[in-house]
Amino acid sequence: NAGVTQTPKFQVLKTGQSMTLQCAQDMNHNSMYWYRQDPGMGLRLIYYSASEGTTDKGEVPNGYNVSRLNKREFSLRLESAAPSQTSVYFCASSEKLIGEKLFFGSGTQLSVL
């Protein structure tokens, strides 16, 4: 059972470079999320997609864009990476948006130099 799969697991970027983090789930979930995790701050929601075809901003959307490519896939793009975006990024999914258990991927460790 794959669950939620994120790629890549590690990435180093130079300031100003762009990249896309990929996320796919095989549980037929409707809702998908991107979080970032920083020491002492827990997880903060970047963007989410309540259902296929919709995306919405979370707490910290600046500097990011997302695409819900289909029901399975939800990508996160950094157009011009900044050192402040150095973080661990987690994708998650749930059957529906409200009050449901989230299933998390194993994370992407991103360093922006």
Added chain:
Amino acid sequence: AQSVTQPDIHITVSEGASLELRCNYSYGATPYLFWYVQSPGQGLQLLLKYFSGDTLVQGIKGFEAEFKRSQSSFNLRKPSVHWSDAAEYFCAVINNDYKLSFGAGTTVTVRA
């Protein structure tokens, strides 16, 4: 805005001893509360959740949590800790926008 506070950044406990992790929330109505665990290098896994009903909630891996409205708390407990319980633990609450807000986390170290 709803928020979650985990007062303890780091707790060290001996294997076999009991463990209690504190969580306080601020929310006007009855909150939806969760505890997640993150093992090193892994994503988060749900331990338990509270929506309504019995205020003592049983979860996986022998964990339980008690909702106390009067104290705005949802503390996580385990009677006897195993070395495999070393991890980071996050309390979370559903906010007004119907999304999870996480606390900053508590790291648990288990000593032999």
